[in-house]
Amino acid sequence: MDNSLVEALVDEHEIYNHVNGTFTSQTYANMIAVMSKEFNMSFTKDHLKNRMKTLKSNFGKCYDLFRGTSLSGFFWNSQTKYIEAEEEVWAQFINANPNAIAFKTKKISNYDYLDMLFSDDRASRSKVETTKEKNARFSKSIEIKIEKVVDVDELMENNEVIEK
Structure with a gap:
């Protein structure tokens, strides 16, 4: 269901229903129609917003920890769906950031799309x-x-x- 939601968000983003980091009312109407048809069940705007909030929050934790994937030695592998690095790099990073251990074995199915949709919303440096x-x-x-x-x-x- 999350994969379908992310695909619907990307579709809306591509037709410019994602303005300055905010999805339009039309976006929600379109996504409700798509998701309801695909899963043969009723969806509400609140349900979609809550699920999007969860996706964005989970992505944000990963993105902030690895600074996208610009943190030296780390990269997102689109084939395996993991953030990868050499064992020594992981060991040093986990030693400094114990919460990072979860991401060593956690698949991130839509990282590239989530990055496109939500990374601009992440606060950084002087504008924080x-x-x-x-x-x-x-x-x-x-x-x-x-x-x-x-x-x-x-x-x-x-x-x-x-x-x-």
Whole structure:
């Protein structure tokens, strides 16, 4: 069922129903129709959202631990569906990150698709900021200086202002 859900998500992504990391309402309607037909059972938007949240969370744990697969010595093997590395590399990594041992023997069926769908949503480096930190930063600033349209675009891009 997860494989079918991921395939449906990829299909929606390819027809641009995945805008700025968010799936549109039409995406859910399309996926409900596809999944209901394929499995001959009723699906709801909440059911799909919960399953997507679980998939994204599980992928995020793996992605964050291995920094995608850019962590030196590791790669995702699309044939075996495992994250692979030499035994010495695994041993050192597991010694430093005991939670990583689970991924040594865990198949990740749709890693390439999950990477395409969800990796852009992963916070990284200088742009890492929790909602609590962002709210504290805004409460300290007295005014937002906007001198050019580009300034507004940047605020909108960072979700720092909301269109009305």
